[in-house]
Amino acid sequence: MSKSLGISIAGARCPQCREGNLFSVSLLSYQKLSDVNKTCPVCGANFHPEPDFYYGAMYISYAFSVALVITSLTTINVLVSAPKLWMYLSMVVFLNALLLPAMLRYSKVLYLYGLSKLKYRGY
Structure with a gap:
């Protein structure tokens, strides 16, 4: 039984x-956090189609960070009547530190799914 596209992306498959697995370590591990496996352990697909392929994933990671900043600033403006500068700064720093592993990984996952020539083959 094949997994759906959404489940495969969410599971970094x-x-x-x-x-x-695309990654050799779990999301909770901070060692080799965003190192992508060279090949798929199941089908042998090449996850590095060209040198420095994942540099383009920085643009997706940047978009994640911008969305996080806009969302957190908007949330503070809605919830707090007279927010101070330290509230904005601490919220952005805290959320970026908390979500950095997920943003780094999923930027690479989305980049690989969107721009690689790997297409799903049901075995």
Whole structure:
């Protein structure tokens, strides 16, 4: 039974077989956090189609950060009647530190799914 596209992206699975892990360590590990496996452990798909392929994922990571800043600033403006500068700064720093692992990983996942030539093959 094949996994859906959304579940495969959320689980950081191989775009070709949707079974193998893209990353060698879990999301909760801070060692080698965003190192992508060279190949899929299940189907052998190449996760590094060219040198420095994942540099483009920085743009997706930047978009995640901008969305996080806008969302947190808007939330503070709605919830607090007269917010201080330290509230904005501490909220942005805290949320970025908390969500950085997920933003780094999923920027690479979305970049690989969107721009690689790997297509799903149901085995």
